[in-house]
Amino acid sequence: MSLLVVDKLCKRYGALKVTDDLALSVEPGELHAIIGPNGAGKSTLIAQLSGEARCDSGSIRFDGEEISGLPMHRRVARGLSRSFQITSILPGFTVLENVATAVQAREGSSFSFLGRVADESALNDQAVTALGRVGLTDRAGTIAGSLSHGEKRQLELAIALATKPRLLLLDEPLAGTSGGEAERLVEVMRSLKGEVTTVLIEHDMDAVFRLADRVSVLVYGRIIATGSPDVVRADPQVRAAYLGEEA
Numbered sequence: 363m364s365l366l367v368v369d370k371l372c373k374r375y376g377a378l379k380v381t382d383d384l385a386l387s388v389e390p391g392e393l394h395a396i397i398g399p400n401g402a403g404k405s406t407l408i409a410q411l412s413g414e415a416r417c418d419s420g421s422i423r424f425d426g427e428e429i430s431g432l433p434m435h436r437r438v439a440r441g442l443s444r445s446f447q448i449t450s451i452l453p454g455f456t457v458l459e460n461v462a463t464a465v466q467a468r469e470g471s472s473f474s475f476l477g478r479v480a481d482e483s484a485l486n487d488q489a490v491t492a493l494g495r496v497g498l499t500d501r502a503g504t505i506a507g508s509l510s511h512g513e514k515r516q517l518e519l520a521i522a523l524a525t526k527p528r529l530l531l532l533d534e535p536l537a538g539t540s541g542g543e544a545e546r547l548v549e550v551m552r553s554l555k556g557e558v559t560t561v562l563i564e565h566d567m568d569a570v571f572r573l574a575d576r577v578s579v580l581v582y583g584r585i586i587a588t589g590s591p592d593v594v595r596a597d598p599q600v601r602a603a604y605l606g607e608e609a
C-alpha cells in the first residue's frame with residue numbers, strides 16, 4: 363500500500379489555481395522528487411502536505427487515513443515531518459541541544475518518570491544518533507549560529523530525523539549550498555534511502571536525477587509525469603514543458 367496518496371487536491375490564491383486537481387502517490391521507502399518550473403506550486407504542495415497551508419478540496423491519505431483536515435502538530439505526531447529552513451535552528455544553542463530539543467518535543471513527557479538526569483541522557487543519545495546520521499557528530503558542542511550554511515542544512519536534517527519521521531518532506535535542502543556542502547548533503551540523503559520515505563523538492567537537477575527513485579513533474583499545479591529518472595528525462599511532454607535542452 364502507498365504510504366501517501368494525494369487525490370484531486372486543490373488550492374487557490376484568489377483566481378490563481380496553485381494546486382489543480384493534483385494526484386500523487388508515494389511508496390514506502392522511496393525517495394520521490396518533485397520538480398517543476400518556478401511558481402509551479404511545489405512549495406505550496408509541501409505546505410499542504412505538512413498542514414501549514416489549508417486544502418480547498420481533495421484528499422491526502424497517509425498510511426490509509428485521511429489527514430487533510432488535521433492540524434500540523436497532529437500530522438507530525440503521525441510521523442509526517444517537514445524539514446524547516448534554517449529559521450528553525452536556535453542559533454545560541456549547541457548543535458546537540460538543537461537536536462535534543464526536537465527529540466524532547468517529540469517524546470513529550472514520556473521520559474519524565476526517569477528523572478532529570480536519565481531524561482537528559484536519553485534525549486542526548488537520540489540526538490547524538492541523529493547527528494551521526496547527517497555527519498555532524500564532531501560538531502555536537504558547537505554553537506549552532508557559528509556553523510557554515512551547509513552545516514546548518516545538515517543540522518536541519520538531523521532535527522527532522524530526530525522526530526523519527528515516517529515521511530520526510532524536504533523543501534530545497536541544497537538551496538544556497540556550495541559544491542562540497544551540496545555533495546555532503548546528497549550523500550546524507552542517499553544514506554537515508556530505503557529507510558526514511560522522502561518527498562524532495564529540489565532545483566538541483568543533477569542531484570535530483572542521481573538521488574530519486576521516482577520523479578514527478580509539476581507544472582501549473584498539476585503532475586504531468588511520474589516515473590523513474592530515466593523515464594521522466596525522456597518524456598517529450600516533460601522536455602517541452604520544463605527541462606528543455608537541460609535534460
Ligand SMILES: Nc1ncnc2c1ncn2[C@@H]1O[C@H](COP(=O)(O)OP(=O)(O)OP(=O)(O)O)[C@@H](O)[C@H]1O
Pocket residue numbers: 375378380398399400401402403404405406407
Ligand atoms: N500565500 C500566497 N498568496 C498568494 N499567492 C501565493 C502564495 N503562495 C504562493 N503563491 C503563488 O502560488 C504560485 C506557486 O508558488 P509556489 O511557491 O508554491 O511555487 P514553487 O513551485 O515552489 O516555486 P519556486 O520553484 O520558485 O520556489 C506562485 O505563482 C506564487 O506566487
